[in-house]
Amino acid sequence: MAAALVQSVEIVTGSVTTTGGVLNSVAAGNFLAVQIGIFNAATQSEPVSTPDSNGNSWNTTTASAELGNMVEFISYAMNVAAGNTTVTVDQNGDAFYSTGSFAEFSGVFTAAALDQQTSNSGTSTTRTTGTTGATAQDEELVLTCMLSDSASNPVGIDVPPTTGYSNLGIEQNGASFYAGATDYKVVSAAGTQAADYGTIASSNWVAKIATFKAVATGTQNAFAWVRA
Amino acid sequence: MASSITIAERVFPVGPPITRTVDSFPADVKRIRISMTRVNWPAGDVAKITVIWSDGNGAFAVFPGGALLGKDGQPELVSIFQIGVPQEGIAGGGKRRRNVVHGDFTLEVLKEFTSAITLEALA
Numbered sequence: 001m002a003a004a005l006v007q008s009v010e011i012v013t014g015s016v017t018t019t020g021g022v023l024n025s026v027a028a029g030n031f032l033a034v035q036i037g038i039f040n041a042a043t044q045s046e047p048v049s050t051p052d053s054n055g056n057s058w059n060t061t062t063a064s065a066e067l068g069n070m071v072e073f074i075s076y077a078m079n080v081a082a083g084n085t086t087v088t089v090d091q092n093g094d095a096f097y098s099t100g101s102f103a104e105f106s107g108v109f110t111a112a113a114l115d116q117q118t119s120n121s122g123t124s125t126t127r128t129t130g131t132t133g134a135t136a137q138d139e140e141l142v143l144t145c146m147l148s149d150s151a152s153n154p155v156g157i158d159v160p161p162t163t164g165y166s167n168l169g170i171e172q173n174g175a176s177f178y179a180g181a182t183d184y185k186v187v188s189a190a191g192t193q194a195a196d197y198g199t200i201a202s203s204n205w206v207a208k209i210a211t212f213k214a215v216a217t218g219t220q221n222a223f224a225w226v227r228a
Numbered sequence: 229m230a231s232s233i234t235i236a237e238r239v240f241p242v243g244p245p246i247t248r249t250v251d252s253f254p255a256d257v258k259r260i261r262i263s264m265t266r267v268n269w270p271a272g273d274v275a276k277i278t279v280i281w282s283d284g285n286g287a288f289a290v291f292p293g294g295a296l297l298g299k300d301g302q303p304e305l306v307s308i309f310q311i312g313v314p315q316e317g318i319a320g321g322g323k324r325r326r327n328v329v330h331g332d333f334t335l336e337v338l339k340e341f342t343s344a345i346t347l348e349a350l351a
Contacts, residue, residue, distance in 0.1 A: 007316045011287045013309050013310070015296050016307075017273055020288055101312075171310070
C-alpha cells in the first residue's frame with residue numbers, strides 16, 4: 001500500500017490570532033500533516049497545538065530559517081485516532097498571517113515516519129526548498145511548502161513546483177496575503193528530494209521539505225502469498 | 229449561490245453563534261473568501277468564523293480587533309479569511325476537488341463589533 005492522499009483543506013488568512021482545519025471522518029492509523037507558512041511580526045513559534053481535538057499528539061520538523069518575519073512549518077501526527085479532527089494553529093496570542101493546508105494521508109509509517117528534511121530561504125527571484133539527503137527507503141511521502149512576501153498579484157508561483165508534485169494549496173495574491181504553496185508527492189525510489197517553485201519577482205521567501213517513510217507497495221500481497 | 233453575498237455594515241452584538249447554510253455553490257468554485265470591514269474594532273479577539281463544507285471538512289479563524297498594520301504597512305481596513313474546497317485522493321494516485329453542495333457558515337461574536345461582511349465564491 002503506497003502512501004496516498006485521503007483528503008485536504010486549504011486555508012489562507014490575513015491577520016488572525018487562531019486558525020485551524022477540520023478533517024472529517026479521519027481513519028484510524030492514518031497520518032495527518034499541516035504545511036503552513038506563518039508571518040508573525042513578533043516571535044514565530046511552532047504553530048500546531050497538541051494534542052488536537054481527537055487526542056492525537058503532534059510533532060514538528062525543524063522550522064525553516066526565519067526571514068522577513070516568515071517561517072515555514074511542517075507538523076505531523078502519526079497513527080491517528082479515528083474520527084472528526086480539529087487541528088488548531090496559533091502564535092501564542094500574536095496576530096499572524098498564514099498560508100497552508102491540512103491533510104490526511106494513508107500508507108505512512110505509524111511511528112518514526114520522519115526521514116529526511118531540509119529548508120531554504122533567500123531574497124531572490126528563485127525559490128527552492130533545498131535538497132534533502134537520500135531517503136532511507138524507496139517508498140516515501142514528500143511534503144513541501146513555500147511562503148513569499150512578494151506584493152505582486154498574481155505572484156506567479158509554479159504549480160506544481162516541480163514535475164511529480166501535486167498541489168494541496170496555492171495563494172498567488174501577494175497584495176492581500178503572503179503568497180505561498182503547499183504540495184506533496186509519493187516517491188517509489190530512494191534518492192534526494194527537492195522542489196523548485198519557479199522564478200518570480202525578487203522577494204523574501206522561505207521554503208521547507210520533509211520526507212516520511214511509507215509502507216511499501218505490495219507488502220500486503222506479499223504477506224498474503226506467504227500465508228497461502 | 230451568487231458569486232458573492234454581502235451583509236451591509238451593522239453592529240454585531242455578543243450572543244449565541246449565528247449559523248447560515250449556503251445551499252448551492254457555483255459549479256467551478258475552488259475557494260470561499262470572507263472579508264470583514266474593520267470599523268473601529270475594539271482591542272482583543274472580536275469574532276470567530278467557522279466554515280464547514282457539506283463533506284464535513286472545514287476551517288476556522290479568530291480575528292483580532294484593535295489597530296493592526298496590514299502587509300503594506302498601512303492600517304488594516306479589512307480582515308480576510310479564505311478556505312479552499314476540500315480535495316481528495318483518487319485511486320491510482322492524484323487528487324480532485326470534492327463537489328461540495330452546501331456549506332455552513334458560523335459567526336461567533338466574541339466582542340461587539342461593527343462590520344460589513346462579504347462572502348465570495350472564487351473560481
